[in-house]
Amino acid sequence: MITKKYVGFLLIFVLLISSCTKVDISFGNYYLDNNYTQIIKVDTFSTELSTVLIDSFATSNNGSLWIGSYLDPEFGFIKTKAYTELVPPAYTNTYANTTFDSIALIIKLNKKFYGDSTKVLHIDVKRLSDPISPYSTTPLELFNTQQFASYSSTLGSTDVIVRPNLTDTIAIRLSDALGKEFLNKLKDPNNTEMISSTAFVQYFKGIELSSSANSSIVLGCNDSLKMRLYYKTPSIYNQQATLDFKIPTDANNVYDAINRFTYISSDRTGTALQNLNDQTKEISASQMGNAAYSQYFTRVVPKLRFPNIGDVQKLPNFVKLVKASLILRPVQKSYTSILTLPPTLTMYLTTQLNLIGANFTTVSGAKAAAQTGNLFVDDLFGQNTNYSYDVTDYIKSLIADASINKNGLMILPGASQAYGSQFSRLKIGDKNNINGKLELQLFYITVQ
Secondary structure (H helix, E strand, C coil): CHHHHHHHHHHHHHHHHHHCCCCCEEECCEEECCCCCEEEEECCCCCEEEEEECCCCECCCCCEEEEEEEEECCCEEEEEEEEECCECCCCCCCCCCCEEEEEEEEEEEEEEEEECCCCCEEEEEEEECCCCCCCCCCCCCCECCCCCCEEEEEEEEEEECCCCCCCCEEEEECCHHHHHHHHHHHHCCCCCCCCCHHHHHHHCCCEEEEECCCCCEEEEEECCCEEEEEEECCCCCCCEEEEEEECCCCCCCHHHCCCEEEEEEEECCCCCCCCCCCCCCEEEHHHCCCEEEEEHHHCEEEEEECCCHHHHHHCCCEEEEEEEEEEECECCCCCCCCCCCCCCEEEEEECCCCCEEEECECCCCCCCCECCCCCECCCCCCCCCEEEEECHHHHHHHHHCHHHHHCEEEEEECHHHCCCCCCCCEEEECCCCCCCCCEEEEEEEECC
16 A cells, blocks of 8 residues: 555656656757747638739830730730830941842840730831830839820831740841832932931931730740841942841930830730729729739739738737748649749738838848749649748738738739740739638747
8 A cells, every 4th residue: 555655646747847848849949948838820810912013014025025915814915015216337438339128127036925826926117206205203214104106108128927935036037118208318428317316317217026816825935126228339240138126225324315216015804903093093803803913014912911911919819929931823724834933922012002121131231132932833733822021021021010910912923034034924813712721820939
């Protein structure tokens, strides 16, 4: 009997000693002692998701132009026009006895495209009737919403099937009348139009490149396109020569510094985005099938807000938030090998007026680094394709200062994509979308 009591007392003593032993729980860089014994994960906090129509943006002199149109099932009919000035080389009076051969526009592609590369692209080249002129901005810029008048007749047209990864150049034969007009002016020793870039642009204001309504691809091209005049010099063999009218490159000349840009329009009729316009610039995901949309090139971007995040402090035994992760999932079947996802997505702080602010980083201070979403593509099932972000510091700031909770985060293409340099697009679900559920995962410490 004494032995049994002794064993029982010993067992109770061991249990008491064990209960007072410091237990370290590792969570990333956090080590919890016996005062913090449990980490809870919760993903039920509300995240407001919406789609915003942002203001116009500059497309001038960014290294590329876009030509074509495409009917996107999610974003509507998207159409582009490329505008550029052209100038002749330094004038020399050496054309007196030359004869005209032909003239062509030579377009160098940059292997970027949007749409179906197996379909025919129709391209029209028109002469501008109005000069290219910028808004009164500093620095001078041209925007995606601007257009300039052109003559109704075309200088030249072509129908091409482009293999974006193989086709380097498109050449479009232009009007012989234009080529002869140029050569006759070059022959005239009294001409004033060919003697300088400024004089030429006043005479020949530039060109517009556009496509027909039934085109199914938008092509990117370098801003090094040229109009090449072919002529023959007097000799026994009538030797052929060329003269190139190029895009101005003198960055010191303000008149030449705003000479090419891309106009982009989108007709969203019949899509979930059809009510998004300059009068209604923000629509909740709940009103668009529990989804938000992103295609910066057509001024459409998602916005996130966390209106009730301060309530995390009301959770039972809440002590401290240690980690917050945001998971964005593209809606299944909303993207294809043709309609691709953005390879990177960067978040920016925004205001109630949807003004784009500073880049959202992992941490503050000298070690701050932009997050790009860590895109994971589920090639097997497509169910877990996602972008993920560490939003710990941001959520902590919202908890600490409720007054900034009316602002939010805006999702844009990564800085390496130079915003409007590509057409990749995205449809993401909100927390109620079973085909692309958004998650805000919070990990916090509780007192046991």
